[in-house]
Structures are given as C-alpha cells and as structure tokens.
Amino acid sequence: MFNDLDPILHSQLRLSIVSILMSVDEANFNFIKETTKSAAGNISIQIKKLQKAEYVKVKKTFKNNYPNTTISITSKGIKAFEDYVNNLKKYINPK
Amino acid sequence: MNKTNLTPEESLLLITKTIEETKQRFQENGHIIILWGTITFIVFLSQYILVLLELHKVMDIMWTCILFPLGGVYTYIYFRRKVEKKNIPMTIIGRTIGTMGWVFGVNLLILGFIFGRQLDKAAVPIFLILLALFIIMTGISLKFKPLTIGGILLNIIGFGTFLINTDYYGLSMMVGSVVGLIIPGILLNRANRKEHV
Numbered sequence: 140m141f142n143d144l145d146p147i148l149h150s151q152l153r154l155s156i157v158s159i160l161m162s163v164d165e166a167n168f169n170f171i172k173e174t175t176k177s178a179a180g181n182i183s184i185q186i187k188k189l190q191k192a193e194y195v196k197v198k199k200t201f202k203n204n205y206p207n208t209t210i211s212i213t214s215k216g217i218k219a220f221e222d223y224v225n226n227l228k229k230y231i232n233p234k
Numbered sequence: 235m236n237k238t239n240l241t242p243e244e245s246l247l248l249i250t251k252t253i254e255e256t257k258q259r260f261q262e263n264g265h266i267i268i269l270w271g272t273i274t275f276i277v278f279l280s281q282y283i284l285v286l287l288e289l290h291k292v293m294d295i296m297w298t299c300i301l302f303p304l305g306g307v308y309t310y311i312y313f314r315r316k317v318e319k320k321n322i323p324m325t326i327i328g329r330t331i332g333t334m335g336w337v338f339g340v341n342l343l344i345l346g347f348i349f350g351r352q353l354d355k356a357a358v359p360i361f362l363i364l365l366a367l368f369i370i371m372t373g374i375s376l377k378f379k380p381l382t383i384g385g386i387l388l389n390i391i392g393f394g395t396f397l398i399n400t401d402y403y404g405l406s407m408m409v410g411s412v413v414g415l416i417i418p419g420i421l422l423n424r425a426n427r428k429e430h431v
Contacts, residue, residue, distance in 0.1 A: 163256065163325050163326075164326070
C-alpha cells in the first residue's frame with residue numbers, strides 16, 4: 140500500500156534511530172539505547188542495516204579505555220529522511 | 235521494537251515523539267541562566283555598596299575580575315561534563331545557543347577591556363542591549379516564552395538606561411539581571427522539573 144515509503148526507514152526502530160540522529164550532531168550507542176529503550180543487539184543490527192544503505196556513519200573509538208561507538212547521519216540519510224517525511228505527508232493529506 | 239507495518243500516522247507520531255524525547259533529554263534546566271543573573275546582581279550590588287562606603291576605587295574591579303571569570307570557568311566545566319559524562323549529544327539548537335554565548339562573552343570582554351574608554355557612559359546600556367539580544371534569541375530557540383519576554387524587558391531597560399543618570403546604572407544592571415536572567419531562569423527550572431515529574 141505504501142509503495143513510495145523507503146523500506147529501510149519504514150521500520151519502528153530504524154526510524155527512531157534516524158529521528159534521533161536528525162536532531163543531534165552525533166550520538167553515541169548508549170544514548171540511542173536509552174532513548175529508544177531497545178535491546179543493544181537489536182539496535183546494533185538496525186544500525187548495520189542503516190550503515191549498509193549509507194544512511195549513517197559509524198565511528199568506533201576508545202574513551203577512558205572503554206569502546207565508544209558514535210553514530211551520525213550522512214547527507215544521503217538526511218535526503219532519505221526528508222523524502223520519507225514528504226511521502227508520509229502525501230499519504231496523510233492526499234490532494 | 236521493530237514493527238515494520240507502520241501506518242503513515244504511526245510513523246509521523248514516532249518521528250515527532252522521538253525528536254521531542256531527544257530534545258527533552260538535552261534540555262537546559264536554567265541553572266546556568268540563574269547563575270549568571272546572580273553573578274551580575276552580586277557584582278553590581280557590591281559595587282553600589284562599595285560606592286556608598288567610598289571603597290569603590292580600591293575594590294570594585296576585584297569583584298568583576300573574580301566573579302565573571304569564575305562564572306565562565308564553571309559554565310565551561312558544566313557543559314563539558316554534561317557532554318562527556320552523561321553522554322548527552324550536542325543538538326543543533328544547543329550548538330547555536332552555545333556559540334552565541336561564547337561570541338557574546340568574547341565581545342563583552344573586548345568592549346569592556348579594550349574599548350571601555352571610548353564607550354564611556356554608553357558601556358552599561360550597550361551591555362544590557364547585547365545581553366537582551368542573546369536572551370531573546372535563546373528564548374526563541376528553546377521556544378520558552380518567559381525567556382523571550384525577559385529578554386524584551388531587558389532590551390527596554392537597556393534603552394531606558396541611556397535616559398537615566400549614571401549614578402543609577404548599577405541599579406539598572408541589578409533590575410536587568412533579575413528581570414532578564416534570574417526570573418526566566420527560575421521559571422525554566424520549574425518547567426523542566428514539571429516535565430520530569
């Protein structure tokens with residue numbers, strides 16, 4: 140029914156992750172986990188899918204000897220999100 | 235949480251809710267605004283008292299040189315800790331307000347310490363007008379009306395200061411810090427607490 144909606148973004152958790160990344164410069168893994176209230180494994184899988192689609196960039200570093208994963212949205216991801224929202228509007232208010 | 239058969243309405247609701255939650259987690263609790271209002275108030279109240287005691291020539295610069303830099307150091311440490319320890323990411327609004335704050339602070343230092351003599355009597359009203367612009371823009375960015383209204387009142391006080399005798403400039407600064415910083419800061423603090431109850 141919703142043919143124009145990007146299948147990568149049309150999933151609850153992936154859409155939540157991209158929505159978070161749209162409002163921040165970059166977010167670390169724990170922040171996404173706390174905000175979405177989802178399991179780490181599930182988030183990890185969804186981030187990999189978003190990364191494969193080149194919608195997000197993942198940076199792995201160390202902070203105080205602990206691994207620190209930060210995720211940011213790419214310009215391709217921003218464009219996909221904007222198109223997704225515009226298509227949603229068309230479905231809600233068809234003219 | 236991995237539903238894939240979302241309706242358009244559900245998707246839009248999810249986007250709005252997530253963005254709102256992200257903003258709320260970062261939201262400032264107003265204590266930095268109260269801190270700067272209090273510092274400004276104390277500095278000018280102490281200067282007023284020192285003038286009355288005729289000690290201002292010996293001691294008045296001391297307060298300004300101690301309290302304002304201390305406030306700057308505390309603000310820097312506070313935001314650094316917030317970003318690093320609490321894993322709070324920098325939002326676009328946060329970065330904009332932060333940059334405006336530093337630009338405002340640096341401009342004030344340059345105006346006060348380098349061009350203070352050229353500005354002469356105009357220094358205090360100009361300080362209040364610049365502070366008012368910063369408060370108004372912060373209020374608009376945070377969509378918090380009391381801060382915007384406080385900024386507008388401060389702007390009026392700033393222009394009004396041009397019309398009064400220089401003896402009352404300290405009083406003008408004190409009223410300005412209460413109206414433009416302390417009261418809006420307390421209201422922002424309360425609004426933030428209510429959201430987290």
